[in-house]
Amino acid sequence: MPDGKQLTVFRDDPAAAALEANHARTGNAFWQESWYFNFSDPAAGVWGLTRIGYRPARNTADGLLMAVVDGKPEVLYAPVGRRLDSAKVSIDAPRLLRTNALEYRCDAPLSRWRITARTARLDFDVLFDAETPAHVFPAMDAQQASAASDHYEQSGRVTGTLKLGAIERRLDGRGQRDHSWGPRDWSGVGEWTWLSGQFASGWCMNWWSVGTGAGATVTGFVGYRDRTVPAIGGSVTWEGDPSGVRPSGARVVLELADGTRKDIHMQIHAHWPLYKDGATIVEFVCTYRCDGEAGSGISEHLYRDAHAFRTHAPLAPKFIWKALRTLW
Numbered sequence: 522m523p524d525g526k527q528l529t530v531f532r533d534d535p536a537a538a539a540l541e542a543n544h545a546r547t548g549n550a551f552w553q554e555s556w557y558f559n560f561s562d563p564a565a566g567v568w569g570l571t572r573i574g575y576r577p578a579r580n581t582a583d584g585l586l587m588a589v590v591d592g593k594p595e596v597l598y599a600p601v602g603r604r605l606d607s608a609k610v611s612i613d614a615p616r617l618l619r620t621n622a623l624e625y626r627c628d629a630p631l632s633r634w635r636i637t638a639r640t641a642r643l644d645f646d647v648l649f650d651a652e653t654p655a656h657v658f659p660a661m662d663a664q665q666a667s668a669a670s671d672h673y674e675q676s677g678r679v680t681g682t683l684k685l686g687a688i689e690r691r692l693d694g695r696g697q698r699d700h701s702w703g704p705r706d707w708s709g710v711g712e713w714t715w716l717s718g719q720f721a722s723g724w725c726m727n728w729w730s731v732g733t734g735a736g737a738t739v740t741g742f743v744g745y746r747d748r749t750v751p752a753i754g755g756s757v758t759w760e761g762d763p764s765g766v767r768p769s770g771a772r773v774v775l776e777l778a779d780g781t782r783k784d785i786h787m788q789i790h791a792h793w794p795l796y797k798d799g800a801t802i803v804e805f806v807c808t809y810r811c812d813g814e815a816g817s818g819i820s821e822h823l824y825r826d827a828h829a830f831r832t833h834a835p836l837a838p839k840f841i842w843k844a845l846r847t848l849w
Contacts (some may be wrong), residue, residue, distance in 0.1 A: 562694025586619030647681030672701030
C-alpha cells in the first residue's frame with residue numbers, strides 16, 4: 522500500500538489479486554483484517570451490510586449480516602467469536618471467507634464477489650459487481666492507526682435475493698465495499714464519520730473523518746467508472762442533531778483534487794446502533810440528492826459515550842440489543 526498517497530486500482534491490474542488477499546499481520550494485539558460490503562435498494566425497501574473480520578491475536582473470526590426492511594431492523598445474523606481453527610471458519614481471501622453460514626467468494630478480483638448466508642430461516646444470496654475501480658486510501662498516521670491503517674473501497678451493483686420467514690425481496694441496487702487491515706481499537710479511535718452513497722448513473726461518493734478536533738484526519742473520494750478522484754477538503758453538517766448521534770440528515774460538501782465540488786444532501790431514514798469495546802457505531806440508512814440525481818447508501822458515525830446504550834435502547838427490540846452488545 523502506498524504511504525501518504527491515494528491511488529486508483531483497476532480490475533485488470535496485476536496487483537489486484539494480491540490486494541484482495543490476506544495481508545501480513547503485525548504483532549499488535551489489536552490487529553485485524555476485515556472485508557465489508559453494504560447494499561441498498563430503495564425500490565425494494567432494503568438496506569444492509571455484512572462484514573467478516575478476524576483477529577489473529579485472539580484466534581477468532583467475526584461475521585455479521587444485518588438488514589433494514591421497510592424502515593425496520595429485520596435481519597441480524599452474527600456468528601462472532603468463532604475460533605480460526607474451526608471447520609466452520611475460513612479466512613482464505615479471495616477464495617473463501619466464512620464464519621458459520623455466512624460466506625464470501627471472489628469470482629474475479631476487484632470485479633465480482635458472491636455473498637451468501639443460509640440458515641433455517643434466512644436465505645441471502647447476492648452478487649456484488651464492481652462499477653468503479655478501487656480507491657486506495659493513504660495509510661493512516663500513528664495517531665489514527667487504531668482505525669486500521671490500510672484500506673481500499675469501491676462501489677458496485679448488488680443483485681440477488683433476501684428471504685427471512687415471510688419476508689422475500691429481490692434486490693437490484695448498489696453498494697460499497699471495503700477491505701482493511703491493521704490495528705483496530707474501536708474505543709481508541711475517539712470518533713469517526715464514514716459516509717458512502719451510490720448514485721443512479723453509477724458514480725459513488727465517500728467521506729471519512731477519523732479522530733476528534735484539530736487532530737482529525739479527513740479523506741474521501743468520488744468514484745466513476747474510469748477513475749477515482751480524492752477529496753482534499755469539505756465538510757459534514759448534521760441536521761436534526763448537531764452531535765451526529767441521532768441526526769435526520771446532513772449537508773455534505775466534497776472538495777475534490779480535480780478542482781470540482783460535490784454538494785450532497787443526505788436524508789436518514791433509520792438508525793441501527795451497534796456497541797463494541799466501549800464505542801457506539803450508529804449505522805444510518807440513507808438516501809441522497811446531488812445535482813438533481815438520486816442516490817442511496819449506508820453511512821455511520823462512531824463515538825465514545827458512556828450513556829449511548831441508554832440513548833439508543835428504545836430504537837431496537839430488546840432481543841436485538843442483547844445480541845448487538847457482542848458484535849464486531
